[in-house]
Every structure is written in C-alpha cells, then in structure tokens.
Amino acid sequence: MNDFVAENKFVVVVIVLVVIVLTLPVWAPLVSQGSTQATPNTGQSDKPKPPDIPPSLDEASLTGTVWEVEPKPGIKIKVTLNPGGQVVATTDSFLVKQYAGTDTLTGTWQVSGAKLHVATQFKGKDVATDLVIAGDKLYADGVPVPRIL
DSSP states (O other): OHHHHHHTHHHHHHHHHHHHHHHHHHHHHHHHHHTOOOOOOOSSOOSOOOOOOOBOOOHHHHTTOEEEEEEETTEEEEEEEEGGGEEEEEEOOHHHHHHHSOSEEEEEEEEETTEEEEEEEETTEEEEEEEEEEBTEEEETTEEEOBOO
C-alpha cells in the first residue's frame, strides 16, 4: 500500500482536497457553532443598533434597487427588489451554490413603515427576515446593508 501512495502522491493529494471541499458545507457550520463562547448576560444587547431616524425609503423608491447582503464573512448575496413585491437573490459563491443547489432564490418583499420584510422558501421551509429602514439605508441586525444600485 505504501508503494501505491508513494507512486500516486499527486492523485492522493487531489482526492483528499476534493473530499475536504465536498464536506466543507457539512463540517464548517459545526465548527463555527462549537467555537462560540458563552458570555454573561448583562441584559444589554451587544448588537449594533440602526440610527433612530424616520425612513425615507418606501415601496416606490425601493423598487429596482439592488443590495448586497453578507450573512457570513466572505459570503455575499445580491438582492434585487423587483416590481410587484418580487425579490431575486443571487450569489457567485461556490459554497452557497453547492449547499443550496442553486445560485438564485426568488421570494417576496414588502414595506411596512420602517420595516422591509423579505421572504422565500429554502429546502421546503419558509425563511423570512425583517430589515430596518432608517433614512435612505437598510440595516440587518443593526449593520448597514450596502446598496449596489
């Protein structure tokens, strides 16, 4: 067996790399969950808060805009708010494509006061989130969402 490995070292390395890449979506979330440290609950949230200013964006001004969401560092998703409350999310991320089985998800969006509600279905489950509209910006968990278009 050692002769096989020695003679085919390149092939063995390629196989090991392929296995690592293919299993990354499985073990990466487990590693990130296991590395969270418990912090004492002081009653105050450490999450940033968006500014407390009235929204200047509404359904009409949001229609046709494109935003870039980064749910995890290095994973970027472009979200296009289309007319009629339709939303399209796309990504160039190989890992997302591999995990989700697609690079595009469609869904719905609507504005209610200072909230932008976005919803879709992913792997048979309803997934939704509310973003905060403050002035002419969107915030996800208190973090500004960059506008592309």
